Amino acid sequence: MKQYGHHKSLLAICLLFATSPSWGVNFDTSLLAGDSAKSDLTRFYEDQNMPAGIQEMDIYVNDDWKGRYPFTFTGDDKKIYLEQKEAMLLGVSLPKLDTEQYDYSLEQIVQGGSYSVDVSTLSIKLSVPQSFVLRTQVGYVPPEFWDSGVPAMIFSYNTTYYKTKNKNGAKLSSDDFYSGLESGLNIGSWQFRDNSTVRKYSGEQLKWQNNTRYIRKSLPMQKSNLLVGDFYTQGNLFDSMRIRGVSLASDINMRPSSQQGFAPIVRGVAQTNALIKVLQNGSVIYQESVPPGQFTLDNIQPTGSAGDLLVIVQEANGQEQSFTVPFSAVPGMLKEGVSNYALFAGKVNQDGGNYTPSFVQGTFEYGFNNLITGYIGTIASENYRAYLVGSGWNLPIGAVSVDITHADTQLLNDSQHGQSMRVSYSKFLDTTATNFTLAAYRYSTKGYYSFNDSIHAHDGYRSYQESIDLYKKNQKNNQETPAVDLNTWDSMRGARPKNTFTINLNQRLPESWGTFYVSGSQRDYWATIPATREYQLGYANSYAQMSYSLSASRVRDGQGKEENRYYLSLSLPMSLFDNNIWVSSGFTATDSGYQQSTLSLSGTALEANRLNYAFSGSNQQNGQNMASANVTYRANISTLGASLSESNDYRQTGLSARGSLVAIPWNVLMSNEVGSTMTIVKAPKAEGLMINGDQSIVTNSEGLALVPYATPYRKNAITVTNTEETQGAEVIGNIANSAPLEGAVSVVNFKTDTRKNWVSRALFFDNKALPFGSEILSIDGESIGYVGQSSVLYLKAENFPKKVVVQLANGSCTINELTENLDSSPAICQ
Template structure:
């Protein structure tokens, strides 16, 4: 490597001014090549490695662009190999950027306050390119948060003129301070003449611990449900947050190992598509950063040698939910009291789970739930086999009830496989056998009150899709626990099949349960078919569902959708017919679409018919800058309906209150001082206010979020300097992204020499004090920026100057004289 190569990369591009027309070829453009716009010393710059943003680092600048140094400790944080030993680090461990790896080059971009480094791939650590070192994760600002989703609905019976008015609002209340996030998740509801009621669902404080890749929670929250069933808990929990890991470590994928005889190209394919490729030198190679590839499909590894020789081999790959990548661990610890609904029994308990990816083929896991009157122990493993992915675990539980003690076991098996030859995705999910004396923790809690008979009467004919005024929705699992229905076998099956040629695809999903002490069985299933041709989509489905009285019913559906264009926007015509037990049930026809800039307005018009009724309805939703509002209106022969809804988030940060048009968890505050009307990431519904602030309700935690500002129809005020910035927030944080702005006023006007000839392109414009405030652009137009409007300007050309007396008012299309 030679320093001259680096200097070539760093030197500004030259423009041949002789290519300009007329006297413009005599322009002095040397000021645009200035490399001393930043003084020598330490500066904090955005650093990119191979065009990927890695964070804001302290950089030491010398007197020239070529004299740029960075701390040697930053090499690892930039995602580079630390085995490269630099010969040029000084006594303070500052290293010239060209020596951070062999073959490194760089460009210092003063205009964007950034340093762009190019490094050979061999010296980049094998991890996700998009992964940012945890030191740059932003815990965010102190903030008060109110997220809401409010719905009002009025339903009036035509025959009786009796109306019911229902109001509901889901609420997400939060306080972020000192790295802690306090959350209250609840709902407010009111029905007709009843008083408004508030229900708290979860209430907790959490702290994200980057060093442990974990999160700690204190308060009311749900325990993890991956190995044991999730339990609402009042206590404390510490658990892994897999989102803190690089993307390739979050989901199971095998490690590819092989040997190359020459400089070779290694290609990894799944289901016929290339998912990864890399150049490797001669010798053994390891590829351990495959992207997330789904849960099924063997991997074909192709090694293309420089000699032209090609070899390949297959790595069996199927995955089930409990599989982890080799070397990755997950854990969860929970200590507290169980506070399940529909019971007053709140036992103390401790629960611990641990999972570990052992190698390409196996993941092991353990778990335990301990309570004074209930103990359970789980052991299991997940295996990536040539015949598919299989997980198997056994749970042993002891339950102490008033009458007697029960000891039993439960065996759970999950299987998944993609049959490549027939493109069949086959999943046998959670086949579970439980012995007669096995209780889950849920079962034990409800059984402790010994109120089976009371619950059977209270919840008679109550199922998960039915709701009465005096009870809340109950899912099937809770129903079984409340009524003492003890599952014996639970069998679920999921199959999806792509049909040959252009015949579409089919799927089947079903579950069957049977119980100890009963001959009854519960069955639910779905079957569907879909096909698209010439943009027209046809679908058919058959479902077994339960009605409000618990009766099973088979319903079928057939429908089609046709896209078309209306008022220069896309819209969709949809029509469907449904049947219940082979009898006609209902038909629907609708037109829906969106309009306005950024598709801010969505709408639908629908008509329906059933054997007893005809109805028509309209609905619309509009995304304003600070709230999303919508309304619905429907009428039929026996009812009239009217509804309103609104959702959004209000955030208070020090010195500012902001609002967005959607509910958010992890959010970004954009600040571009005094730049009003700037559009954020091209979404015309997210724009900066008069102070230059905007709230973005959607951000990806622990990942780079790039924010780009562009001018909108009503942009005014400060001019943004550099329109792209980045942030890597913690989960549930309110992070801040700040842009620099030029607050000077801008003025454009045309000026000519006294003889009517144009001024040369690129000539510099100075104010009375001799400060450079602008330049001459095309067609002899002057572009100037100023704090205080000047009365006189000087235009400095290559070999002469001329002066302009600037009038207070400039007439449209008028020209001023430069003498």
């Protein structure tokens, strides 16, 4: 095999010289020694056209690279074709094809422009008139070419197990098991999805809870989605809530926009191996175990676009702290003539509620011009009416929206009427590098109830009425029963906010002065409830290779007591056995003084950085010491994690796993990440190919691999690369594209050459060697190999060819009885 490799290298060098642009148009075969000058090397001449067949080529449109696509060459420069689905990805407005035509020719694509084929670089350059170039966002694909994928069943999981055990006293232990599960079925453009959680606390039964369960139908041409089932309403104008019903609404992700909406980033500090729970509207939407120190959660997907996030940090010793991350989206500015709409009809289906009124809700947004966007909305229910009108302004000082909502609420023997006014602001100031992600102020009158408020109020009354009925039933004497007190059963009367202010700001300071951020909210209420204030302040910078940060936040402990917490961290990168490691230290203090100092070592190891680890030790208040370890390993089929911490008072252990599973006809595939829109790579019989440079995603023995991520409605480039474990068929081309619908499981096909390699030997009838470099053809005229040194034949075919033709400079010769063994007598070419 080594000799075979040397022959291939020598031939490649010769052919490189033969086609180098610095040489003449034709290769002078007299430069070859001996009978090699008789070789027919015209197929390697520079001015030679691409041979007929399919060839992967890089394509450029007005010098902008668009990817690599398979072109069909016919031997005629004027008849080069590209499949319709591939041509639509070039960003060119194309003419309609004839009924019986399925491929575009290059002449049809350039539409009066020009094109050139560069054989030496395997590239095609198109010059297309600007009037035919689509003015869309980079990577955007027109809706008519979105891929609905193949029939598939999907299952994703994110599971954590967290246990603590006290060493003192009764030596009590507590367990917390959580698993976020998403399952679904795809048939064409119809999708079924079920998002549920399984939880178990110490001393409680295993509890399953469904979050959403619905059928979705994408409507690409309308840039909308149809939903039927249990899901959350949009919350950009009204509060988001869980309903059981039907929805027809625009999907902003289907539009060619670089802004896909606002999602909050959760930052905080953990003192131990802590369990982080993120709740929205009372439901846990995310949970993760983190090592000691600062943490950042930037992959949280809220259930709606409004509703503050409550973050609970459960330390290994059982202590809890909490803080709120404000979250409500500014109504988006729309371009002139662009509209968004959302229609909902059904019944409220909130967790833990008994009052489930039917309702309808509608919103509409429209861009009048580049300055003004208007929006309206309404909610109509059994005992509730609300009407909203507002406008967004694209001003030089930023995007500002102002709206007012009027609500009529019918309660028991009482009617309430009120208004809520809101002003929102968002802006990135180039001159100062200030990014106001969101700044909003809302004032609500005393009689204003949101739809959620009215539902809670009715639920409160029903609960109180049930207690009254029970009290009457248990009374032996006809004693006077307590009257229904409005302030008693209407818990929302006292808890409804009067003024609310929220802000998220990121400020990049001049030169090398670092970055400053602040997020927070302040609320006061219509009753005697004290005003609440939540905030996070932070500053980060670096000096030489060392980075450092300072932060301050207001948190609540498990008893509801608020305190200010301060944190300082330092981090220094180093190298160990060619792997990156970070040495970090942290210091935590509160209003009451010193809390904890920590020293940690973290890094990556193994091939492709599959292993992430963090080891730390800390000194805590009152002289307590703690040591901890946290590791995560990315296997091919799942990402596994473990944590352990030990102190004088407790021991904590934890386990985690996440991944996805997809079943398509006759195959089941797994990946190590949670995915919703996924891609299956199909390269028949090519085993061990690495996908997108990720060594944890490789093709199996059938040439299949599951990529758990894809951007819906955009062009996704998938690349394959050989590894040391690559075997089987040879892949033809290394890049392909897909543009899937959201939630689709797309299949990207790579062509492979499944032919086997064969080696033989042949001579002329006078025992002279065949010319080096001569092309070998099958009896059907297909090129299947070449002649190497010492008249050795290198062949590639499904089955060993007994009869072949050798192309010579002045004709050809035929071998009728080829042998497979080099040690056998050489065949004769005549």
